[in-house]
Amino acid sequence: xxxxxxxxxxxxLGGMYALIAMGLTLQYGVxxxxxxxxxxxxxxxxxxAFWFFTGLGVNPPAGLLLVxxxxxxxxxxxxxxxLTWLVARAKTRAALEVDSILATFGLLFVIQGIALVAxxxxxxxxxxxAVPVSVLGSTIAANRLVALAAAAVIGGGLYLVMTxxxxxxALRAVAVDPVAAQLVAIDIRAAAAFAFALGGGLVxxxxxxxxxxxxxxxxxxxxFTMKALIVVIMGGVGNLMGCLVAGLLLGxxxxxxxxxxxxxxxxxxxxxxxxxxxxxxxxxxxxxxxx
Amino acid sequence: xTFLPLIPATLLVxxxxxxxxxxxxxxxxxxxSLLNYTVLATAxxxxxxxxxxxxxxxxxxxxxxxxxVAVLGEVLPWPLVLLIxxxxxxxxxxxxxxxxxxxxxxxxxxFTFGLAELIRQLVTWYEVNVTRALGRxxxxxxxxxxxxxxxxxxxxxxxxxxxxxxxxxxGFALRIIGDDETVAPHVGIDITIxxxxxxxxxxxxxxxxxxxMAPRWTYIDPAIAFxxxxxxxxxxxxLLGGAGRLYxxxxxxxxxxxxxxxxxxxxxxxxxxxxxxxxLVIVYLVPNGVAGLTARxxxx
Amino acid sequence: MKHGxxxxxxxxxxxxxxxxxxxxxxESVKIGWAISKTGPxxxxxxxxxxxxxxxxxxxxxxxxxxxxGDKRLPITVVEYDDRSSSEEAVRAVERLINQDKVDFLLAxxxxxxxxxxxxVFAKAGYPQLATTAVNERAVELGKRWPNSFWFLGQGSAGAxxxxxxxxxxxxxGKIGNTVAMVSVADGFGIxxxxxxxxxxxxxxxxxxxxxxxxxxxxxxxxxxxxVQRANPDVFVAxxxxxxxxxxxxxxxxxxxxxxxxxxxxxxxxxxxKQRFGANAQGVMGIGGWDASRPELQDYFKRHVAFANREPxxxxxxxxxxxxxxxxxxxxxxxxxxxxxxxxxxxTGSFETIVGTMKMKDNIPTNLWWVGQWQDGEFxxxxxxxxxxxxxxxxxxxxxxxx
Numbered sequence: 004x005x006x007x008x009x010x011x012x013x014x015x016l017g018g019m020y021a022l023i024a025m026g027l028t029l030q031y032g033v034x035x036x037x038x039x040x041x042x043x044x045x046x047x048x049x050x051x052a053f054w055f056f057t058g059l060g061v062n063p064p065a066g067l068l069l070v071x072x073x074x075x076x077x078x079x080x081x082x083x084x085x086l087t088w089l090v091a092r093a094k095t096r097a098a099l100e101v102d103s104i105l106a107t108f109g110l111l112f113v114i115q116g117i118a119l120v121a122x123x124x125x126x127x128x129x130x131x132x133a134v135p136v137s138v139l140g141s142t143i144a145a146n147r148l149v150a151l152a153a154a155a156v157i158g159g160g161l162y163l164v165m166t167x168x169x170x171x172x173a174l175r176a177v178a179v180d181p182v183a184a185q186l187v188a189i190d191i192r193a194a195a196a197f198a199f200a201l202g203g204g205l206v207x208x209x210x211x212x213x214x215x216x217x218x219x220x221x222x223x224x225x226x227f228t229m230k231a232l233i234v235v236i237m238g239g240v241g242n243l244m245g246c247l248v249a250g251l252l253l254g255x256x257x258x259x260x261x262x263x264x265x266x267x268x269x270x271x272x273x274x275x276x277x278x279x280x281x282x283x284x285x286x287x288x289x290x291x292x293x294x
Numbered sequence: 295x296t297f298l299p300l301i302p303a304t305l306l307v308x309x310x311x312x313x314x315x316x317x318x319x320x321x322x323x324x325x326x327s328l329l330n331y332t333v334l335a336t337a338x339x340x341x342x343x344x345x346x347x348x349x350x351x352x353x354x355x356x357x358x359x360x361x362x363v364a365v366l367g368e369v370l371p372w373p374l375v376l377l378i379x380x381x382x383x384x385x386x387x388x389x390x391x392x393x394x395x396x397x398x399x400x401x402x403x404x405f406t407f408g409l410a411e412l413i414r415q416l417v418t419w420y421e422v423n424v425t426r427a428l429g430r431x432x433x434x435x436x437x438x439x440x441x442x443x444x445x446x447x448x449x450x451x452x453x454x455x456x457x458x459x460x461x462x463x464x465g466f467a468l469r470i471i472g473d474d475e476t477v478a479p480h481v482g483i484d485i486t487i488x489x490x491x492x493x494x495x496x497x498x499x500x501x502x503x504x505x506x507m508a509p510r511w512t513y514i515d516p517a518i519a520f521x522x523x524x525x526x527x528x529x530x531x532x533l534l535g536g537a538g539r540l541y542x543x544x545x546x547x548x549x550x551x552x553x554x555x556x557x558x559x560x561x562x563x564x565x566x567x568x569x570x571x572x573x574l575v576i577v578y579l580v581p582n583g584v585a586g587l588t589a590r591x592x593x594x
Numbered sequence: 595m596k597h598g599x600x601x602x603x604x605x606x607x608x609x610x611x612x613x614x615x616x617x618x619x620x621e622s623v624k625i626g627w628a629i630s631k632t633g634p635x636x637x638x639x640x641x642x643x644x645x646x647x648x649x650x651x652x653x654x655x656x657x658x659x660x661x662x663g664d665k666r667l668p669i670t671v672v673e674y675d676d677r678s679s680s681e682e683a684v685r686a687v688e689r690l691i692n693q694d695k696v697d698f699l700l701a702x703x704x705x706x707x708x709x710x711x712x713x714v715f716a717k718a719g720y721p722q723l724a725t726t727a728v729n730e731r732a733v734e735l736g737k738r739w740p741n742s743f744w745f746l747g748q749g750s751a752g753a754x755x756x757x758x759x760x761x762x763x764x765x766x767g768k769i770g771n772t773v774a775m776v777s778v779a780d781g782f783g784i785x786x787x788x789x790x791x792x793x794x795x796x797x798x799x800x801x802x803x804x805x806x807x808x809x810x811x812x813x814x815x816x817x818x819x820x821v822q823r824a825n826p827d828v829f830v831a832x833x834x835x836x837x838x839x840x841x842x843x844x845x846x847x848x849x850x851x852x853x854x855x856x857x858x859x860x861x862x863x864x865x866x867k868q869r870f871g872a873n874a875q876g877v878m879g880i881g882g883w884d885a886s887r888p889e890l891q892d893y894f895k896r897h898v899a900f901a902n903r904e905p906x907x908x909x910x911x912x913x914x915x916x917x918x919x920x921x922x923x924x925x926x927x928x929x930x931x932x933x934x935x936x937x938x939x940x941t942g943s944f945e946t947i948v949g950t951m952k953m954k955d956n957i958p959t960n961l962w963w964v965g966q967w968q969d970g971e972f973x974x975x976x977x978x979x980x981x982x983x984x985x986x987x988x989x990x991x992x993x994x995x996x
Contacts (some may be wrong), residue, residue: 426788513706562675
């Protein structure tokens with residue numbers, strides 16, 4: 004009973020981690036952009052959802068239909084306007100990594116600054132679907148279940164797209180070897196832009212969903228970036244399944260330690276788990292060794 | 295081997311050392327901040343430049359230094375405190391270095407970030423559950439000028455070390471590793487030892503910087519000592535200046551620190567937006583870091 | 595070279611001597627502050643400090659300025675963003691003092707940052723009215739830096755007031771002996787829980803749960819579930835705003851209904867009421883005010899008109915009251931004489947929105963430590979000796995669906 008309780012809340016938390024990390028694994032794995040402003044997009048989406056809900060009376064799931072396409076377009080435009088230039092300029096993958104870190108670091112400040120001007124630095128929170136639901140005899144918030152379900156649907160859907168469709172195969176090909184991908188007539192620029200935009204859409208979906216139950220402020224973006232980065236790295240860059248498994252592992256570790264050891268050690272435990280896994284598998288759980 | 299560059303460098307250091315005699319508190323404070331980031335960024339580039347391993351563990355060592363002072367500052371003589379801090383920082387770096395250097399690329403980056411956060415969490419947990427007080431008060435009797443002189447000495451030491459390393463066998467080995475890691479073993483270089491040694495050396499400097507800065511804040515808690523923004527800022531400064539040369543990071547530290555300072559004063563409410571835009575412009579216009587730019591000018 | 599340097603030094607010294615003289619033709623009073631507009635501290639600073647600082651300046655200038663002698667001088671402001679970093683804050687304050695040569699400084703946000711800038715304020719002799727810093731060594735600091743005033747006082751006083759409330763409830767036979775305590779692993783949470791632990795036990799209560807959690811934890815399900823299993827009469831959380839909301843939300847979801855429900859920073863925020871509506875009823879938290887005071891009601895209206903939102907009911911009124919004290923002290927002294935202003939703040943008595951303020955050991959004597967949401971207002975209930983202390987509403991009503 005206690006165990007089911009803990010496992011269930013661990014899975015919900017882990018699902019949330021996976022949800023917020025899936026976009027990054029696409030952006031970094033396929034588009035090769037190490038996006039430090041990732042979390043700012045999550046916060047921006049959360050603010051939009053907040054504004055839709057409290058200002059216009061549009062509930063968050065309906066808000067998804069507006070926010071996600073918008074985020075897709077914005078991210079596509081950002082890739083086209085700002086990042087293609089860097090990609091074209093970079094001679095090596097390492098050079099692109101450095102340039103994208105620097106550029107998205109600038110972007111981070113711009114987006115955060117806009118959010119600060121628009122919403123100020125205060126905390127925001129609203130209540131939607133905050134009703135208890137009983138699952139297997141333990142109680143859980145409906146909004147968290149919705150987020151978990153969305154993570155499963157999005158993750159599963161993406162997995163199918165990536166493995167079963169031509170588009171997905173193209174994206175994976177670009178992720179594995181951009182040069183060879185070109186040889187088989189894949190337009191890697193278009194594929195990368197698409198992957199980056201898709202990642203942007205995913206993180207926006209994550210932002211809308213977590214805004215239902217997390218308190219957020221304009222300056223919190225970087226926390227989500229780092230969390231997502233850890234999930235992505237632990238799972239193996241560019242691997243959706245890895246993302247899901249790593250997210251779940253982290254969520255479970257956090258909840259189990261909190262319940263059975265000491266809530267003060269939750270973060271220490273997740274970082275230990277992360278570091279341990281990297282020492283055991285240097286390229287993440289599902290990653291191929293880099294060399 | 296020529297010692298010629300040492301002459302102007304000595305003069306420069308001597309000139310800088312007189313600063314506390316006539317500068318006001320703010321000017322001194324700004325110079326101290328410049329020196330602090332110079333030490334951190336140069337030490338960072340000492341390891342990360344040639345090996346191309348991007349480390350986000352800067353603040354882990356900086357924080358270890360600060361905490362050594364918080365714990366020992368009031369009970370031991372100052373030089374001994376610094377010595378212990380350096381030893382702890384170096385030891386942790388050796389341990390980490392030995393266990394992590396088989397990670398590559400972004401895995402190493404995020405690993406080092408996770409490491410800094412883990413240390414912060416463990417320190418927090420220890421303070422909460424053992425000492426039962428989270429913050430520590432540092433009442434070490436030291437003036438701002440003394441902190442400045444210590445930091446200047448440390449900066450001089452960093453540059454001297456970097457310069458000597460660049461001229462030694464170690465430096466030669468590093469350049470080979472940076473150029474081609476698979477070739478290195480074939481020319482008789484033990485990559486692991488070289489990399490770990492350098493990682494520890496750079497960590498010792500970062501630790502000392504943290505130890506010297508700590509008395510400035512009176513109060514230290516894990517969030518202050520292990521603030522991850524320090525790691526990011528150092529990384530950005532070093533990359534922007536150019537991590538490939540000894541003086542590269544300096545060329546990132548000075549303009550960026552002054553830029554931050556200028557923007558924060560002129561646009562306290564739109565600081566983030568303008569900083570971000572300026573940053574983007576710099577990234578697009580200065581592709582290989584400031585050092586790369588000047589080197590290209592010189593080559594022309 | 596040597597001659598030049600000496601000359602330079604002499605010139606600088608002469609310049610310093612000149613600026614040290616009271617400026618004869620002063621046309622405005624320059625006030626500076628460095629505050630966290632970005633970074634992790636921005637959330638708190640935006641709610642409790644920034645609107646009050648800005649509103650105070652605007653009101654004084656609307657009235658013609660600060661009254662120095664027989665003249666009214668307007669306030670001009672220099673402000674910086676300390677980016678939530680101690681080091682940046684130290685530098686910004688030094689810049690305000692040395693470059694901008696401000697006449698007075700307002701304090702930054704948070705315990706750590708206020709301690710970091712303490713030596714700089716002290717060395718230059720500027721009064722430091724820290725209105726958002728709780729720390730156990732406040733008395734000692736007030737002695738070390740006589741110019742520093744710690745308006746939120748010491749954590750042990752806060753824990754003591756809470757224990758007083760609990761002891762009274764037990765005396766009336768309303769609650770039993772069991773207390774569950776959680777605290778955020780940061781300065782505030784640990785100061786209060788370390789001070790509270792012995793007091794709670796000394797008062798004969800039993801701690802059935804006593805844990806801390808890292809800053810930033812928002813998933814409170816495991817903690818609240820464990821606490822609920824321990825089935826305490828009293829739940830005490832020394833928490834930060836996001837976790838305060840998280841703990842309340844989770845308790846509501848799980849139907850965890852202790853007789854006394856107390857949460858930390860953020861309970862007194864208008865956000866809390868807005869988020870939980872009727873469920874806020876009966877929740878206790880840190881802070882509180884005597885909402886029946888007409889001065890506070892008026893302040894409330896002005897704050898809403900100025901900042902477009904309600905003030906929080908803990909640090910906001912105290913911050914504004916501290917500013918009123920500063921204004922009165924400056925006007926009583928009648929000139930920009932910081933040492934005299936410090937002395938006046940230490941010894942004088944001031945009429946403010948929260949009542950008569952007087953400092954003892956550089957800490958105000960009449961702070962509210964425990965407040966409670968009662969019918970949409972967060973009233974102060976302890977220390978019970980405070981004027982206007984309300985009786986606690988008991989028991990806290992069970993959570994309702996929202």
